[in-house]
Amino acid sequence: MTVLEYHDAASGPVAADAPRTFLPQQDRDPAPAEQARIRPGASANAKLAVAGAAAAGLSMGLLLTAGIGLIPPGWTLIVSYLWFVLIYSTLVFMREQFSAVRDRFVTVLMVSAGVTVLGTLALVIGFVFTRGQEPLAYWNFFSQDMTGVGPLSGLDQGGILHALVGTLQQIGIALAITLPLGLTTAIYLNEVGGRFAKVVRTVVEAMTALPSVVAGLFIYASVVMVITHQTNGFAAALAITVLMLPIMIRSADVVLRLVPGNLREAGLALGAGQWAVVWHVVLPTVRSGLATAVILATAHGIGETAPVLLTSGFTGVMNFNPFYGPQTPLPLAALELVRSPVPQMVARGFATAAFLLFVVLVLFILARWVGGQEAGKATDAQLRRMAARSRRDLPRIEKNYHDFNYQQEKE
Template sequence: MTTTDDGPAIHVSPLPTAAEPLRPATILPLLAKPSTGPEEARVRPGAGRTHVLTLSGSAAGGFGMGLLLTVALGLIPLGWLFIVSYLWFLLLYTALVYLRQPAPAVRNGLLTILLSSAGAAVAGTLGLVVVFTFARGQDALFHLNFFTTDMSGAGPLSGLDQGGVLHALVGTLEQIAIALAITIPLGLTTAVFLNEVGGRLARIVRTVVEAMTALPSVVAGLFIYAAVVMSITHQTNGFAASLAITVLMLPIMIRSADVVLRLVPGNLREAGLALGAGQWRVVWHIVLPTVRSGLTTAIILATAHGIGETAPVLLTSGFTGVMNANPFSGPQTPLPLAALDYVRSPVPGMVARGFATAAFLLFVVLVLFILARIIGGQDPGKQTPGQARRAAAKSRRELPRIERNHAQLLANPGAAPSNNLQENQ
């Protein structure tokens, strides 16, 4: 296009002659795509209005039939109300879904309802146990003396403002501490042996550990009672109870740590070996730090399992209502045994103390499982914000030494750099 006095002039390219080949036309795929009509509606996941109405109608109809058969007509005992209502709910839900959906959708919906009901039943049962325990023990649980005194100055008929479970709390803490002091090193080294060494002996050890997982707790108590109490100490004490708890905690610790160590990628081990590190140096500086959070979770799960055991300590620890801070001499009562003994009492005040002890024990175990859930959710090798801050602080502390070594190398190229980490401290 050119400009003249009369305005812009448009030049039209001449048509190609016979001597000139035709140039291929440019085709845009998206523009050349034929129209497919209006866009189809998107499928949104989740429960629709029809599904919600079907569930609510089936639940209402099932509960109504349960009331009719148990309360109104009396054909079925009242204790079967929820079971009968649930069966009618399944029948009505299947029929309603079958009227609108094909057979595969009916099977899918029925299986979904059954699995959801199983999960709700487990959660509801656990919630019912927790609520019932806290409700029965709330009268004693909200007294400060319950956590600060023992039963030395209180009798069975004393009020709830007298006496407590301080002696049982101290006994549980000491026994769990001793059990952890034995379980952690033995469990970690066994898990490392199973993963890093292997061989025929490792297969035998793994079989024994899996068999110990199903060991009844009373058998562990009987074993420690016969091997330690009757043969060595000749009296029940806290240390014997700690050994019985260790027998039950050890397989949980080994299996959990074994599963975690299997998650370490093999290329990390290969990289360490390729850089010249030995096998155990790779384990200590690469494998174990990579799964630190998982190993911590294993320790917490083993602790939560051992802190609530009653059968082994019933045979090995003995019972006393006074403070005994020496686990190697005399009976030392833990929290589970105190709760069992108090609940068996015919006095209402002692029963309230027993349920309060059980509620406190449930709270401790719940906190341990929450900590295990939080810590175990961290990916292997991933740093938390706190760990990243500590690593950055360590790097800042090491920076002067690195700069000093760099300056020494520039001044004297033949000198070896200093690796003494104590210079900055």
């Protein structure tokens, strides 16, 4: 029986039944045992070092302030924190290299900054709601104005309905002016451009740093003193507009920059004009971002006090006409009530501030939720709506297709 052979360039003739594939993995040494994986996060020693340094820092702070009296008691937290940083850095230096000490030191500073901001916000919210919780329990606080309410009247009389109506009307007028002007300016900066766009962008950036009292003085000098000759809600709305406009333009400008350039190029390549691409491609892509810009500008305008202090006037009665007579918004009502020497009025002022703070927080949370959508990426609800529209359009497309084929066959 003849054994077939084939010729290998490296080793010469090889039998046909010999293995033709060289498997180098079979000749390798067995792999070493897998080492333990490094898990990210703080180790037990690091956590104990932080806890021990915090306890030691607090003890030193209490000793130097409340114990010995070397430092005033009001400095207890600051002194304790400085000792905590010093002791923690020393503990890390005893076990780690200098680079690790530097990293841990910067990490402690960053975490401390975040905790300080959250703590300050919680302290402000807690203080305002604690001082104003009693009037908030009465329904009349939201359904009545201050008509006929004296300084010694009980909390079951009077409310902030007049201030709520004033705020809604003034913010509505400001949005009616700011929304088209702000969005068109942002579109101009991104889609048109040119030399003049640089000037506009510079002016907008400068207006974001404009003090609110300057906006109020400008409207007071140019509108109240020259045109209306009295404080009113419309003048306050114009002052709020001056402050809302740069916020909306900058926020919308940043969002429009996130639109991918290939979307614009695809629309132009399909034969659409520039403004058709802007209206049907660019704006729908960043719809959520533009809504966030509107909400942020609204929240900024609702909380302004200095401009409305000069332009709106103060009254405790209802005024539905923003063009005639004083019209008090919520920030001004809270300010005037808190300045009263009567405890009931002060409580109403803190309740007004708490309600205003709640509204602003809700707007910021809503902006965060709406702005969480990535530009150009549809949500699940939008995908379902697009699928439903496609199913509705399918019979029409099929009918047009059959009509076209029938027409082609006739020809």
